Amino acid sequence: MPVTYLGAAPSRPWDGLQRSLSENVDGEVRFDTGTRAAYSTDASNYRQVPIGVVVPRSADAAEVAVDICRRHGVPVLSRGGGTSLAGECCNVAVVLDWTKYCNKLVSVDTEAGTAVVQPGIALDPLNDQLAETGWMVGPKPSTHVSCTIGGMIGNNSCGSTAQAYGKMVDSVLALEVLTYDGERMWVGPTTDDEFERIVAAGGRRAEIYQGLRRIRDEFGSDIRAGYPDIPRRVSGYNLDSLLPERHFDVARALVGSESTLVTVLHAKISLVRRPAAHALAIIGFDDMTRAADAVPAIVADDPSALEGFDHRLAELEHSQNVAEQALDELPEGRAWLMVQFDGEDADAAADKARSMLTRMGFESPNAKVVTDHHEQKQVWAAREGGLGATAHPPGGPDTHPGWEDAAVSPDRLGDYLRDFRKLLEDFDYHGASLYGHFGQGCVHTRIPFDLKTEPGIRKYRQFVTRAAHLVTDYGGSLSGEHGDGQARGELLPIMFGDRVVAAFDQMKRLFDPGDRMNPGKVTYPAGLDENLRWGADYRPAEPATHFAYPDDDHRFSVAADRCVGVGKCRGHESGVMCPSYRATGEEEHSTRGRARLLFEMLEGDVVADGWRSDAVKDALDLCLACKGCRSDCPVNVDMATYKAEFLSHHYEHRLRPMAHYSMGWLPLFARLSAVAPRAVNTVAHTPGLSTLLRAVGGIDQHRDIPSFAPQRFTRWFARRSTAAPAERPRVLLWPDTFTNNFDTGIARDAVAVLEAAGFAVEVPQKAVCCGLTWISTGQLATAKRIARRTLDVLSPVLRAGVPVVVLEPSCAAVFRSDLPELLYGDEDARRLAQQTRTLGELLAERGEQWNPPTVDEKAIVQPHCHQHAILGMSKESQMLTDAGVDATVLDAGCCGLAGNFGFERGHYDVSVACAEDKLMPAVRAADKGTLVLADGFSCRTQIRSLADDRTPLHSAQVLAAGLRGESPIDSARTIPAPKQRAAAVAGAAAAVLAAGVLARRRSHR
Known part of the structure; x- marks a missing residue:
């Protein structure tokens, strides 16, 4: 029988354990509130706050940690990417997180096609390292950006490529494992001779092997009869791997054991050859069950992947702009099969796809073959985005896992789906989308379970019990991919x-007699309706907020609960999200980790000090507020907004960090400096004084203090004598703080471009501001006052429908997203959001009435994060293309400066690490004749700071140079050197502030 563990609310009783771990383990030991909150759940319905977290630097360090836990009698749980859906990655235990340090490819045998890896290496980075060898890992779950090999072994992961390469168990050749009682050994297939040698040697290893042999012999016939012969049996322990015909393979028997038996220290895995080319056949059907009926015949053509999804998934992804272009080009139908074929080249793969369609009688408009790599990637992104797209359907209840990956034989899939749909109807669960790995009979779905009331939870239990009987009646498996954990253990x-x-119970007792390895999962399981993340007593705090959260029922608690744990924010491959995690490798510096902390803050038992929580503040401190998660997160978590909201309450009636004053009030200081910019610049650049000013302003000493422009753009514009013809369409050029006070040449060039395009350019005659710097520092009450004043100034223009062109992407993003949510219901705020244009958007609307200049140049383009997340780059890219610029838009993530973030004291190292991840290597690799374009002030500043020989330009400068018949490269050379430019805006603000203080002191003498 298992040992009962009573430590449900660990705190001070674990001081001795923490001290022993800290003194003896080579790694990071964390028992603090923030860490425990960040690891309280995974991607499942369950929540269990851990005792603490250990981040070992090596397998040896993990061995020491497990030994100490054993001596203290506490449970242990290994965790990889933390994306499990059945609750196996959360427990009241000491969590071993392998991902920060134990993430190496130890060795690769290119002849044999094998590799030895540490458990914390994520799949995509591993495949990137293997790319030049021509090998790759076979299984590819949809979470491939963040799922680790250790986690894939723990869950026996599969993914779409399992159609060709099998489950993870089929890739494992040997494992180095550690038992709770300290036996460390390599295990794998075992011959009779090797078995005898192990037994003869005696000890704990012999005891384990003899016990496994007894289990095999006693239950062999039951295993052969009871294990369904289907491609996707993932439920239960892999006892079938112990059978003689499976070579008594102890390693494969441990795959899928979900950290309940051993800790995996290293893995030797087989690799597969990387296909040279793919072609994708997409077939439309009028119903999902009919699509399923076609699967057995298609499987006969040996595709490398065969996926299915229904119209509901397509509709939800359309509503959330996920791979929208690819979905628009789907064949006719209300359900689709994606059939991938590999080939030696694109033509060979396409021939296979077309041959299958011809044999099956599928033709246009219900079928198509996709050979374009980008379009294939988009279709796959739509399919892989299923979990995120279906989690929070607009206008409907949230959906949940719990019965999300059952599997049957592909031959019986159609009939199973008909009965499964009937079961959903019987329980009145409507709106559930069906998708999955249909070629192997695995069906994914999220169901609108009510997990917050007692009747709803009872109904959930009744449903999954009925569903278990249904899939068993079809000879299927409760889990075809995600494992049992707590959701299906009972x-x-x-x-x-x-x-x-x-x-199974004997297996558990053999390896873990005290039930200390991830207890309550798989064997001796906790009830499937226990430890729920919500539950009938769920009642989070519901604070009043500044932002409206219109997509979250106008409730901050719903916003804080938006994250479903997919873990895309822990990826390193593409997109913007999440730069701080990429720099630190810390869970609490990922979007997901921060969301967990906010959830726990409102829950109130672990993070008990609400808005005043230092744990939450510390986790949010390294959030760059880049808004990358707003677009890249599958469920559109908006951590930048949550951070601003938190800071506004955390510092209410309290002294703020100095950077909040020096940078948050920058627009005001910039207006003051305009009175005497040369004097301010002199003060700011005096040796010694500049160091003091940075210290006073809370600015990192590595950042240069800027120089204000001799004349503000608005003053230059007001003194112009040029009058546009009355018949020209009006446009208001927004004078953002950065362009108006520092990079004023950009605004002047924009005027030239707009007038050349036939517009009558106007500029506000009164001081205006979008409020960005107050928003980013969480001074939201002030931001709202400033925004309302700005709307009053702009109201005649807004009500006349005049477009507002914004050159700074972060300011445009404020108008498009922040302001309507901060001033929810304000009609002028809505008008401004609708009338805001980037330069590219406005010129695109001008159409053939705009003849762009010819700029025969190559360029690399760094999108501003807010541009990526809110505005998009398509119009700016087209604008450059129309002008003849051969532009490559970088997928380099955040520049790392991110407004005030990179200037603040203590952020410099992370800021630079973000830039050096992909952006700066790309800039340095570009030849000197290639333009570096960045419309964002922060991006240009960071590039200038880290690459002295490059002068990045705004796209308006490129077009204006073309209009003048000049080379943009030559124009860039005329721009002052970096240290004389605005490389650290807040330093100048501090200078202005200090100058003002000195002036007041003199006046009182």
Whole structure:
């Protein structure tokens, strides 16, 4: 019987354990509130706050940690990417997080096609390292950007490529494992001779092997009879790997054991050859069940992947702009199969796809073959985005896992889906999308379970019990991919019967007699309706907020609960999200980790000090407020907004960090400096004084203090004598703080471009501001006052429908997203959001009435994060293309400066690490004749700071140079050197502030 663990609310009782771990483990030991909150759940319905977290630097360090936990009698849980859906990655235990340090490719045998890896290496980075060898890992779950090999072994992961390469168990050749009681060994297939040698050597290893042999011999016939012969049986322990015909393979028997038996220290895995080319056949059907009926015949053509999804998934992804272009080009139908074929080249792969379509009688408009790599990638992104797209359907209840990956034989898939749909109807669960790995009979769905009321939870239990009987009646598996964990552990007897479950129990007692390895999962499981993240007593705090959160029922608690744990924010491959995680490798510096902390803050038992929480503040401190998660997160978590909201309450009636004053009030200081910019510049650049000013302003000493422009753009514009013809369409050019006070040449060039395009350019005659710097520092009450004043100034223009062209992407993003949510219901704020244009958007609307200049140049383009997240780059890219610029838009992530973030004291190292991840290597690799374009002030500043020999330009400068018949490269050379430019805006603000203080002191003498 398992040992009962009573430590449900660990705190001070674990001081001795923490001290022993800290003194002896080579790694990071964390028992603080913030860490425990960040690891309280995974991607499942369950929540269990850990005792603490250990981040080992090596397998040896992990061995020491487990030994100390054993001596203190506490449970242990290994965790990889933390994306599990059945609750196996959360527990009241000491969590071993392998991802920060133990993430190496140890060795690769290119002849044999094998690799030895540490458990914390994520799949995509591993495949990137293997790319030049021509090998790759076979299984590819949809979470491939963040899922680790250790986690894939723990869950016996599969993914779409399992159609060709099998489950993770089929890739594992050997494992180095550690038992809770300290036995460390390599395991794998075992011959009779090797078995005898192990037994003869005696000890704990011999005891384990003899016990496994007894389980095999006692339950062999039950295993053969009780294990369904289907491609996607993931439920239960892999006892079938112990059978003689499977070579008594102890390693594969441990795959899928979900950290309940051993800790995996290293893995030797087989690799597969990387296909040279793919072609994708997409077939439309009028119903999902009919698509399923076609699967067996298509499988006969040996595709490398065969996926299905229904119209509901397509509709939800359309509503959330996920791979929208690819979805627009789907064949006719209300359900689709994606059939991938590999080939030696694109033509060979396409021939296979077309041959299948011809044989099956599928033709246009219900079928198509996609050979374009980009379009294929978009279709796959739509399919892989299923979990995120279906989690929070607009206008409907949230959906949840719990019965999300059952599997049957592909031959019976159509009939199973008909009965499964009937079951959903019987329980009145409507709106659930169906998708999955249909070529292997695995069906994914998220169902609108009510997990917040007692009747709803009872109904959930009744449904999954009925569903378990249904899939078992079809000879299927409770889980075809995600494992059992807590969600399906108690249902295993329905599928396997008492004899096989008894064998599972013996397996558990053999490896972990005290039930200290991830207790309550798979064997001796906690109830599937226990430890729920919500539950019938769920009642989070519901604070009043500044932002409206219109997509979250106008409730901050709903926004804080938006994250579903997919873990895309822990990826390193593409997109903007999440730069701080990429720099630190810390869970609490990922979007997901921060969301967990906010959830726990409102829950109130772990993070008990609400808005005043230092744990939440510390986690948010390294959030760059880049808004990358607003677009890249599958469920559109908006951590920049949550951070601003938190800071506004955290510092209410309290002294703020000095950077909040020096940078948050920058627009005001910039207006003051305009009175005497030369005097301010002199003060700011005096040796010694500049160091003091940075210290006073809370600015990192590595950042240069800027120089204000001799004349503000608005003053230059007001003194112009040029009058546009009355018949020209009006446009208001927004004088953002950065362009108006520092990079004023950009605004002047924009005027030239707009007038050349036939517009009558106007500029506000009164001081205006979007409020960005107050928003980013969480001074939201002030931001709202400033925004309302700005709307009053702009109201005649807005009500006349005049477009507002914004050159700074972060300011445009404020108008498009922040302001309507900060001033929710304000009609002028809505008008401004609708009338805001980037330069590219406005010129695109001008159409053939605008003849762009010819600029025969190559360029690399760094999109501003807010441009990526809110505005998009398509119009700016087209604008450059129309002008003849051969532009490559970088997928380099955040520049790392991110407004005030990179200037603040203590952020410099992370800021530079973000830039050096991809952006700066790309800038340095570009030849000197290639333009570097960045419309964002922060991006240009960071590039200037880290590459003295490059002068980045705004796209308006490129077009204006073309209008003048000049080379943009030559124009760039005329721009002052970096240290004389605005490389650290807040330093100048501090100078202005200090000058003002000195002036007041003199006046009182």
